[in-house]
Amino acid sequence: MNTFLILIIALNVIFSYKGFTDIAFFRKNEFHIGSIRAGEQSRMFSSAFLHADWGHLFFNMFTLFMFAPVVIENLGNTSFLLIYLGSLLAGSLLTLYFHKDDYGYRAIGASGAVTGILYSAILLNPDMSLYMYFIPIPIPAYIFGIGYLLYSIYGMKAKNDNIGHTAHFGGAIGGYLITICKEPEMLTQNTNMVILLAVPIVLLFVLAKIGKL
Template sequence: MDISLIIIIAINCLVSFKGFNDLSFFRKYEFHVGSIRAGEQIRMFTSAFLHVDIAHLAFNMLTLYLFAPYVIGNLGMPPFIIIYLGSLIFGNLLTMLLHKNDYNYRAVGASGAVIGIVYAGILLEPNLEIYFMPGYIFGIIYLLYSIYGMRAKADNIGHTAHFGGAIGGYLITISQVPQLVSQNTLAVILLAIPIIILFIMAKLGKL
C-alpha cells in the first residue's frame, strides 16, 4: 500500500476516534450549516475526517482501500490526492449549496472524497466489476439512487455529499486524463446523464 494512502487512512482513523471519545471535539469540527455560515469554513474540510461510528469509518476506509489502487496505478499519487481532496470539497460545496437555508443541517464522513475516488476508478477502468455489474452501470444506478435519497430525505445518509463527490471525481479525472473522452466514450457519456439530471432538477427547484 502506498505511504500516502496509509497516511490518509491513518488521519481519518485518528480524527474519528478522537471524535468518538470527545463530543465537544466532534461538535466543533463537524459539518454544520449554521456554524459555517457564521464564518467557520474550516468545518467544510475537517468534517470529512470525522465519522459517526466505527462501522461508518470502516466502510469508508475499506472502500477507499479497494478503489485507490486503480487510481494510483493509472495516474500516480499526486493526481490521486488531488481527486480525493477535490471530491471532498465538491461534496461539501454541493451540500452547502443545497442546504444553505437549513441552519441545523449536520454531516460528517469521508464519503464524498471516497465516492470521488470510486468514480475516478470507474472512469479509468469502466469494465471494473462492482457487485456483479460493470462499474459504469453501478455508477449510474448509484447516482440515480442518490438523487432519490436527496429528494426523499428519509434517512441520515449524506446523499448530497456523495453526489457532489462523484461530480468532483468525474470532472477532475477527465481534466487529468482528457483522452478518456475518446477512449471510454460510452462510460463518460452515461455517467454524465445523472449529473445533468441533478442540475436540471435543481434548476427547476425539485430538490
C-alpha cells in the same frame, strides 16, 4: 498498500474514533451550515474525516480501498491526492450551495472524496468489476458507482440521517472533471462511459430544478 492511501484511511479512522467518543469534538468539526456561514470554514474540510458510526466508516474506507489503487496506478500519488482533496472540497461546496439557507443542516463523512475516487477509477478502468461476498457474480464498477449516486438521491429526499448525501454528487463531479482534465483523450476513447457516468449527476440537477429534492 500505498503509503498515501494508508495515511488517508488512518486519518479517517483516528478522526472518526475521536468523534465517536467525544461529542464536543464531533460538534466542533461536523459540517454545520450555521457555523460555516458564521466563519468556521474549516468545517468544510474537517467534517469529511468524521463518520456516523463504524458501519458508515467501513463502507467509505472499503470503497476507497477498492478503487484508490486504480487511480494511483494510472495517475500517480500526486494526482490521487489532488482528486481526493478536490472531490472533498467539491462535495462540501455543493452541499453548501444546496443547503445555504438551512442554518441547522448538519452532515459528516468522507463520501464526497471517496465518490470522486470511485468515479475517477471507473473512468480510468471502465471494464473493472467488484466481487462482494454476498453476491456470487462480479458487479461492473460503473453499476456500483451509478447505484451509489442513485442511493444518494434517495438519502437526500428522505433526510433521515446525518450522512452528507449531497456531498456524494459534489465529489462525483470533482473526480469526474479532474480525471477528464488529466486524461482528456478519454472523451473520444471512452465516450460511452463518460456520458453514462454523467447521467446521475444531471438527474440530480434536474430534480433540484423541478423542486423534487
